Amino acid sequence: MAISRWQQKVEANPEHSHWYVERFRRMAADGADLAGEARTVDAMVPRGARILDAGCGPGRVGGELAARGHHVVGVDVDPVLIEAAQADHPGPTWLVGDLAELDLPARGIDEPFDLIVCAGNVMTFLAAGTEVEVLRRFAAHLRPDGRAVVGFGAGRGYAFGDFFADVERAGLRLDQVFSTWDLRSFDRESEFVVAVLSRATGGRGGR
Numbered sequence: 001m002a003i004s005r006w007q008q009k010v011e012a013n014p015e016h017s018h019w020y021v022e023r024f025r026r027m028a029a030d031g032a033d034l035a036g037e038a039r040t041v042d043a044m045v046p047r048g049a050r051i052l053d054a055g056c057g058p059g060r061v062g063g064e065l066a067a068r069g070h071h072v073v074g075v076d077v078d079p080v081l082i083e084a085a086q087a088d089h090p091g092p093t094w095l096v097g098d099l100a101e102l103d104l105p106a107r108g109i110d111e112p113f114d115l116i117v118c119a120g121n122v123m124t125f126l127a128a129g130t131e132v133e134v135l136r137r138f139a140a141h142l143r144p145d146g147r148a149v150v151g152f153g154a155g156r157g158y159a160f161g162d163f164f165a166d167v168e169r170a171g172l173r174l175d176q177v178f179s180t181w182d183l184r185s186f187d188r189e190s191e192f193v194v195a196v197l198s199r200a201t202g203g204r205g206g207r
Contacts, residue, residue: 002127004077004098005157009125017080021058025088036181037119038064040194041149045070049114052141053092054099054134055122057081063089065117073109075102100130102137113141116148119181123163124156131158135170139199148172151181151194160193173200 003011010016028034038061041051049070053062056074058081066072072092076082077099085094095107099122104110116138126134138148154160167174175198179190186193 002130004125004127004130006077006125010078017078021081021084024058024060034060035064037061037117037151038068040181040183041065041115041117042068042070044147044149044196045115050111052104052113052116054102054116054118054138055120055125056085056094057120059085059089059092059094061117061119062092062094066092073104073113075099075104099134099137100127102134102141104141112143112146114143114146116142116146118148118150121152121156123150123152124158128157131163132166132169135166135172135197138197139171142199144199146199147175148197149194150197151192154191154193160190163193163195167195167197168200171200172197 024034042065045051047069051062051065051070051072053065053072053074056062056076059074062072062074063085066089074085074092074094075097077097079096082094082096093109118138123131142148152158164174174195176196177186178184178194179186179192181194183194
């Protein structure tokens with residue numbers, strides 16, 4: 001499997017992951033509001049939902065969702081970030097793994113998810129050309145009525161139009177699209193996308 005853009009950054013600067021962890025620890029200590037994505041996701045599911053934090057990083061989103069009473073599994077390719085998630089947000093299941101190879105049943109997690117959240121520009125840090133496969137893996141891990149929520153910014157090498165096309169190719173359906181995690185309208189000038197996806201009927205991505 002091709003190396004991800006995130007791994008390329010880490011190879012170029014071995015301290016990058018540690019800087020990233022400390023950045024968010026400082027922001028939390030300073031009282032920054034880091035729960036915007038989690039608030040949106042929390043409003044979309046019932047109490048005690050099963051949520052996959054795809055590209056979880058140091059656990060910022062998944063940790064907040066667990067604190068709100070959800071059953072969270074987080075997966076990230078970077079073991080430094082997973083170690084920080086385990087230290088800072090005990091409770092969820094945090095796993096090292098490449099999203100393009102996501103197969104949680106093979107790791108003993110058989111039950112599908114009510115919702116998958118993919119925040120923090122994760123889609124733009126994947127290995128080039130693996131985006132459709134990652135979206136297919138998302139579809140395969142959702143309940144039949146489950147949803148995925150994906151957010152990332154413009155100007156990061158993955159055009160919104162390409163993403164929308166990849167969603168369809170992956171057997172998912174674009175249900176709603178916004179420009180922010182607080183659900184402001186999306187248009188051609190938007191610099192960020194938050195897409196709500198579900199499994200297309202008969203799509204190749206489903207279980």
